Amino acid sequence: MPAVVCACDISLLYRFLKIELPLTNQINLTTMATINNNLYRYADIAPEFEVEFFPKRSQDRTPIQPLQAGETLPSFHIHKKNIIATSDTLKTLNGSLPVTQVIDGPLVLAFHSIHWNNYGNTLLEKLQEVYADIRVLGGQLVVATTDDKQTFENATAQYQLPFATIFDQYNGIAKKAGLYATTDPIWDRVAGIEADVPVPGIYVLTPSLKVVYASVDKWFDQPFAKEALLEALEAASQEQEHAIAI
Known part of the structure; x- marks a missing residue:
């Protein structure tokens, strides 16, 4: 199962949790977050795991035009x-x-x-x-x-x-x-x-x-x-x- 990566700013997360890490670890985590943000922006799942069973939206979005009073319904x-x-x-x-x-x-x-x-x-x-x-x-x-x-x-x-x-x-x-x-x-x-x-x-x-x-x-x-x-x-x-x- 693919990993879902949070797209939030890691530095903000650690400030919120009030956790102090060694400088080297902070740099590594920040670099990792930047890479992950580019790959999985908005916490998306990798494309090969996209769900396919939802109905597809019409490319030609032409609204319905219901008949109104005064018009004539075509015979059926x-x-x-x-x-x-x-x-x-x-x-x-x-x-x-x-x-x-x-x-x-x-x-x-x-x-x-x-x-x-x-x-x-x-x-x-x-x-x-x-x-x-x-x-x-x-x-x-x-x-x-x-x-x-x-x-x-x-x-x-x-x-x-x-x-x-x-x-x-x-x-x-x-x-x-x-x-x-x-x-x-x-x-x-x-x-x-x-x-x-x-x-x-x-x-x-x-x-x-x-x-x-x-x-x-x-x-x-x-x-x-x-x-x-x-x-x-x-x-x-x-x-x-x-x-x-x-």
């Missing part, structure tokens, strides 16, 4: 093989269809990951609480999670979730929403998260996927507000009813 397909829970929203889907052919009203699209730890659990609980109101207002809720069916079900069995859930394989939908990018890894800026996952985000979308409400929580300190989400959903539902009437 929902594949039957990636459905975790159908609810009434996805129960008739076979094969693969664009999301615009699956929904018939405003869509609440929420992103989730078990790697968000307690934040992810709290998010599911809040969505469970607001789900009935979403349905009353004519909206549909789909949760896109980073986890496959077995992993998600094992982690959330106690909740008995009533809404549709899909596996966002390779973070494909999160990329379209601007919540995930390989050039801006979340593990490099948020303590406690070590997986390659997106940041939390919830959107209210019209049937044409226009964003009418966006709640993005980059730093995990501003979860979505139930009242604001429902207000946006109600406005989107009324707008759709007006368009149908015309």
Whole structure:
């Protein structure tokens, strides 16, 4: 095992300890400290012992750019093989269809990951609480999670979730929403998260996927507000009813 050498000034150390050494020993120690400081500055370990298993920072650090209200989410397909829970929203889907052919009203699209730890659990609980109101207002809720069916079900069995859930394989939908990018890894800026996952985000979308409400929580300190989400959903539902009437 390599020796780790202190990079402090040896003379200061001996002054602190109030130890008097022969002049020759003092000179030798001072010379040794100077050499070691040059070789192991800041108490580094020799290069051949560098740890290699930590994730590497991206050389091209381009921040994520989450979608905001007024923008449009690029369309995505929902594949039957990636459905975790159908609810009434996805129960008739076979094969693969664009999301615009699956929904018939405003869509609440929420992103989730078990790697968000307690934040992810709290998010599911809040969505469970607001789900009935979403349905009353004519909206549909789909949760896109980073986890496959077995992993998600094992982690959330106690909740008995009533809404549709899909596996966002390779973070494909999160990329379209601007919540995930390989050039801006979340593990490099948020303590406690070590997986390659997106940041939390919830959107209210019209049937044409226009964003009418966006709640993005980059730093995990501003979860979505139930009242604001429902207000946006109600406005989107009324707008759709007006368009149908015309």
